[in-house]
Amino acid sequence: MNALLQSVLDIVHQRSGPLTRELLLEPGEFGLGQVPSKSKPNSTTDMVCGYCATGCSLRVHLQDDVATNLTPATEYPVNLGMACPKGWEALTVLNSPERATTPLLRDEAGRLRPVPWEQAISTFVDRFGQIQAAHGAESVAFLSTGQMPTEEMAFLGALAKFGMGMLHGDGNTRQCMATAVVAYKQAFGFDAPPYTYADFEESDVIVLVGSNLCLTHPIMWERVMRNPHSPEIIVIDPRMTETAMNATQHLALTPKSDQSMFYGIARILIEQGWVNSEYIDQSTTGFDEFAKFVTQFTDERVATESGLSVEQIHRFARTIHEGERVSFWWTMGVNQSHQGVRTAQAIINLALMTGNIGRPGTGANSITGQCNAMGSRLFSNTTNLLGGHDFTNPDHREKIAKVLDIDVSRIPSENSLPYHKIMEGILRGKIKGLWVICTNPAHSWINQKQCRDILERLDFLVVQDMYHSTETAQMADLVLPAAGWGEKEGTFINSERRIGVIKKVRRAPGEALSDFNIFRLVANAWGCGDLFAEWSSPAAVFQILKRCSLGQPCDISGIDGYQQIDAAGGIQWPVTTGRDPVEQERRLFEDGRFYHADGRAKFLFDEPRSLPEQTNERYPFLLLTGRGSASQWHTQTRTKQSAVLRKLYPENLILELNRGDADSLGIRPNESVWIESQRGRIMAKAFPTNAVQRGQVFLPMHEEATNELTFAVFDPYSHQPAYKSCAVGVSRFT
Numbered sequence: 001m002n003a004l005l006q007s008v009l010d011i012v013h014q015r016s017g018p019l020t021r022e023l024l025l026e027p028g029e030f031g032l033g034q035v036p037s038k039s040k041p042n043s044t045t046d047m048v049c050g051y052c053a054t055g056c057s058l059r060v061h062l063q064d065d066v067a068t069n070l071t072p073a074t075e076y077p078v079n080l081g082m083a084c085p086k087g088w089e090a091l092t093v094l095n096s097p098e099r100a101t102t103p104l105l106r107d108e109a110g111r112l113r114p115v116p117w118e119q120a121i122s123t124f125v126d127r128f129g130q131i132q133a134a135h136g137a138e139s140v141a142f143l144s145t146g147q148m149p150t151e152e153m154a155f156l157g158a159l160a161k162f163g164m165g166m167l168h169g170d171g172n173t174r175q176c177m178a179t180a181v182v183a184y185k186q187a188f189g190f191d192a193p194p195y196t197y198a199d200f201e202e203s204d205v206i207v208l209v210g211s212n213l214c215l216t217h218p219i220m221w222e223r224v225m226r227n228p229h230s231p232e233i234i235v236i237d238p239r240m241t242e243t244a245m246n247a248t249q250h251l252a253l254t255p256k257s258d259q260s261m262f263y264g265i266a267r268i269l270i271e272q273g274w275v276n277s278e279y280i281d282q283s284t285t286g287f288d289e290f291a292k293f294v295t296q297f298t299d300e301r302v303a304t305e306s307g308l309s310v311e312q313i314h315r316f317a318r319t320i321h322e323g324e325r326v327s328f329w330w331t332m333g334v335n336q337s338h339q340g341v342r343t344a345q346a347i348i349n350l351a352l353m354t355g356n357i358g359r360p361g362t363g364a365n366s367i368t369g370q371c372n373a374m375g376s377r378l379f380s381n382t383t384n385l386l387g388g389h390d391f392t393n394p395d396h397r398e399k400i401a402k403v404l405d406i407d408v409s410r411i412p413s414e415n416s417l418p419y420h421k422i423m424e425g426i427l428r429g430k431i432k433g434l435w436v437i438c439t440n441p442a443h444s445w446i447n448q449k450q451c452r453d454i455l456e457r458l459d460f461l462v463v464q465d466m467y468h469s470t471e472t473a474q475m476a477d478l479v480l481p482a483a484g485w486g487e488k489e490g491t492f493i494n495s496e497r498r499i500g501v502i503k504k505v506r507r508a509p510g511e512a513l514s515d516f517n518i519f520r521l522v523a524n525a526w527g528c529g530d531l532f533a534e535w536s537s538p539a540a541v542f543q544i545l546k547r548c549s550l551g552q553p554c555d556i557s558g559i560d561g562y563q564q565i566d567a568a569g570g571i572q573w574p575v576t577t578g579r580d581p582v583e584q585e586r587r588l589f590e591d592g593r594f595y596h597a598d599g600r601a602k603f604l605f606d607e608p609r610s611l612p613e614q615t616n617e618r619y620p621f622l623l624l625t626g627r628g629s630a631s632q633w634h635t636q637t638r639t640k641q642s643a644v645l646r647k648l649y650p651e652n653l654i655l656e657l658n659r660g661d662a663d664s665l666g667i668r669p670n671e672s673v674w675i676e677s678q679r680g681r682i683m684a685k686a687f688p689t690n691a692v693q694r695g696q697v698f699l700p701m702h703e704e705a706t707n708e709l710t711f712a713v714f715d716p717y718s719h720q721p722a723y724k725s726c727a728v729g730v731s732r733f734t
Contacts, residue, residue, distance in 0.1 A: 046073045046566070048492050048500030050147070050485030051086045051633055053368035054078060054219045055494025055570070058087055060486070060505050067091055067486060067505035077569050077584050078197060078498065084218045085631045089642040091486060094506070096641035098469040100481035101510025112468070112479060117511065117521070123478060125525045127460040131433040132165065141168035141422050141431050145438035146176070146370030149490020149502060150379050151541035152515045153372070155532070156437060157381020159519050162410045163528035167417075168431065171382045172439040173373045174419040178718040179335035180366035181377055183344035186717075187352075187602050189595030190388065190553040191377055194588040195327070195363040196496045196572065200224045202361030205232045205323030209258060209347060210333015210724075214242040215627045217331075217367060232319050236261075237333060238624060239656075239698060240691035251316065252693060254307040255622055255725050259339055259608045262346035264302030265317045267294040269353060274321035276355030283592040284352050286603035293605055305608075320354060325361030332369065332626065336724050338612055341717040345604045352601055358589035367495055370634075374493035378554050379545055382416060387548035391415050403547045406531055418719035419445075420712070423454050432459040437515065438482065442471035443635040446721040447679050448707035464518060470637055471704065482515050483508035484638075490516075490538040491565065497554075497586075498570040501562050549573075553595050611725055612713045619677060619727035621661070621697045623709060626724070628654070628700025636702050653705055655684040656698040657730060662688035665730060672733035675699070677726055680708030683733060697730060 042063060049056045057076035061069040070091055072083035103120030104112040115123075128140050142160050144153060153171075160166040173181075181191045188194075200206070200223035213221045221243070224233070235247040236258060244250040253261055269275055270291050280287045299310045306313075320326055328347045334340055344366065351357045351364035368374060378388045389396035391412055401408035417425060423445070425431035434455070445451040455461060455475050463476035466484040473479050487508040493499050508514070513521075516538055523529045535541050539562055550557045558575040565571050572586040593599040615622055631648035633639045640646060655675055657667070667673055673686045675697070682705040692698050699706045701723065711726035 045503055045505065046076070047486075047503045047505070048371075048494075048570070049083070049087045049090060050371050050492070050502065051090065052217060053371055053373055053495045054217050055371070055492060055496075055498055055500050056083055056087055056219055057500065057570070058083065058090060060503075062505065075569065078494065079219045082219050082222050085645060085648055086633055086639060089639075089645050092644070093638040093641040094484055094486060096467065098467045098641065099509050099512065100465060100468040100473070100479055101512055102481060103511070104468060104476075104479040106477045112476070120478060120480060121521050121525045124462060124480075124522060127477075128164070128433050128435075131459055135432055137165040138167045139431055140164070140166055140433040140435070141417075141425070142166060142435040142437065143419065143422065143439055143441060144169060144171040144376065144380055144382060146171060146173040146373035146376040148372065148438050148515055149488070149538060150372060150375035150493060150545065151490045151538040152519070153376055153380040154386060154541055154545055155516060155519045155535055158386070158404070158535075159523050159528070159532065160435070161381055161412055162404070162406055163523055163531050164526055167412050167414070168422055168425070169382055169416050170419040170422055171376045171380055172419075172441075172444065173370060173376045174719065175444060175721060176332060176335060176369035177366070177373045177377060178383070178418075178720040179337070179340035179344055179715055180330075180368075181383065182718040183341050183348060184366070186341070186604055187345055187348045188589075189597075192553055192588050192595065193366055193368075193495060193497060194357060195365040196585040196587055197223050198585050199327050199361050199363055199365070199587075201227045202229075203227065203231050203323075203325050203327040204229045204361065205234070205319055205326040207234045207236070207320075207326065207328045208243060208247075209236045209328065209330040211329055211331040211367060212237070212241040212243045212627055213329075213367075214246070215630045218630050220367065232323065234316060234319065238693060238696060239626075249312075249316065249319070251308055251312060254305065255624060255696070256337055256339070256611055257306040258334070259343040259346050260297060260305045261302055261308065261313065262343070262350060263294045263605070263608075264297040264299070264313060265320070266290070266346070266349060266353065267297050268314060268317040269321065269350075270294065272317070272321070274317070275353045279355035279592065280353060283594070283600055284603060285598065285600045287353065290349060290603040290605055320350065325359065326351075326354065326356040327361055327363050327365060328356070329365045329367055331367040333724060335366075335720055336722055338713050338715060338722040339606070339609050340715045340720055340722070342604070342606045342608075348601075349603050349605070352603065358587060358592060360587070363587070371494075372492040374495065374497065375491070378493070379548075385411065387545065388552050388554050389548070400548060403544065420714055420719060420721065423451065426454050426457055429457075434458050434460075435462045435464070436472055436476075437464045440465075440470045440472045440635045440637055442475055443704050444707065446707060446710045446723060447712040448704075448710075449680055450712065464515065465637075466512075467637055467641075470635070480518055481510065481512035482518065483512050487512075488514035488516065488538075489562075491542060491562070493573070494570075497572045499556065499559070499565055499573065500570040501566050612722070613711045613725075613727050615695070615727045619729045621657075621695060621728050621730055623675070623677070623726050623728045624692075624696055624698045624724055625701045625706060625710065626698070628702050632700065632702040634702065635704070650685075653682070653684040653699065653703045654687050655730070656687050656689050656692045658692050658694045658696070659688040659690055660694055661730075662686060665732065667730075667732055674731045674733055675709060675728050676731070677709040677711070677728045679711070682706075682708055697728065
């Protein structure tokens, strides 16, 4: 029997035996120390939800040690007994008939056919090996995710780059969080969201920028509603969103004019003397240059560019000044922009110049999208070397090589191409093979038709996913069936830097394996299994990541393991050795010191740039995109599998347009309409509403058709796509 077949049989045997607690929670994997000698017929266990980066804890109810139901955990410091619709249905979506249950290989007739794991892994290794042999190591790349456990993402990144010789690999966090990452790195010296969710309840002024918190992060909105200080809630968004309806001030500005507006607010604060000079002098650099720069953002200029009145602008500035604890929060409305990094830093500048950082109820706070985007940002080996290190820094490479006991030459000395450059590499014939793990670019990537054309040019496309039905899986040459949330274990890191555990409470269907075990199979078959001898389980990898993080701002070396995290109700990084990690709430920068060499934060700024695609006679409307409902998630790979969730959002794609524009076009409610951009033409049902301004329309991002329209333009610093605005035309269906 060959070694590959034996390793396949060993792993499949581990996951296909009787469903007992001995299988579900193996010794050393969840840090239990020992396996209970007798299972309980009815019990519960708590674990972190696998949808968004809020990081709620769900109490899973077990019958004969198998998950049967769940309720929100009442004591967990994140959700405090609350859950959104997606969380309630987290188990249901695992039962879908669309689950990938066996490897699928495309045959000569072009059909995906079931094959044994041995053949699937052999094909994987042979095809990628042949491509690299013919075209070089850089001809194969991977696209990863922010939805797998940290330990799996770390294993993938280490396997691909240190074991298989890949240089290029990026994650789908590029689509949601890259802007915030770069903004923090440049301003603070490290990717370090400074806040804790308790700040929602401590602020007396809450500024929400490009964030429809009610729908995108409903549990965070519940935390806002618990605030006892009757806070001013200022929502900055072109649309009258559900969140804006509950605001004390709604600034419905012209799309993508927020950078100019924030510079104008900064000018007013400086002119009025409403800044914290002591904090600026002690904790920042570059303020004098910034103060000079913003003098050009006069009331008249800002009003013209933003569409806001001078009175609205000054009221906003005055509210910031009068607040004792002002917190600024942003999400995709800022990040997904052609100038997102500098806009995020314009928000950071306001927090710095008023001293609203490091104290309860304050902060320049990015809200994360995917459940483990923070884990991806720090430990996936995509934009950072493990533990937030730098691939281009020789000292960092030496440190990680020593921790992993590998030759430093195995670690790339240059950064990967970002996501869109990987796609360009395929288009130009430089990248011939692609491994897509737990993401769905054929649906989610900007300018979808071009994306699908690019994927079709590959010599070999592998998709590793829970479902065989995703748009990308349907294009694959090889589909590897993966376990989902609740069918494996590891850790997630949420928006407030809190590490939480997930647990295996049921077996994956058919022959599906955890991503971790798939990576083990690939490593052994590729011939680099010896490099990962210590990577025997997720719990073992967590111990490796602790060593990788030592001395970094994201240091987690003081955490014992999963059991301690679970008992503590999650633990926020940093947790250095010797520090009590049970402390529930931990803010960064309380001492006014940052991660740059001089300990100071930087004021950063640029002249705002106009929208890359302007409206014209043929395409007179500006298309906005965003969250459609609290029941949909990203490409709906999971949420559409729940009958309950499907009932909570519209059956058809809905276009919101202003009532005046609808009247001008003769469009009636619920009438079918065409929406067209330079890249595609799609159909939707019309929903006339005054929540959208004249000359603007809105589509939810979750529907497959939406990204047929979006325009592939990217922030120059973060390389994040600007999904939120492009020029379209609207007409009646005929």
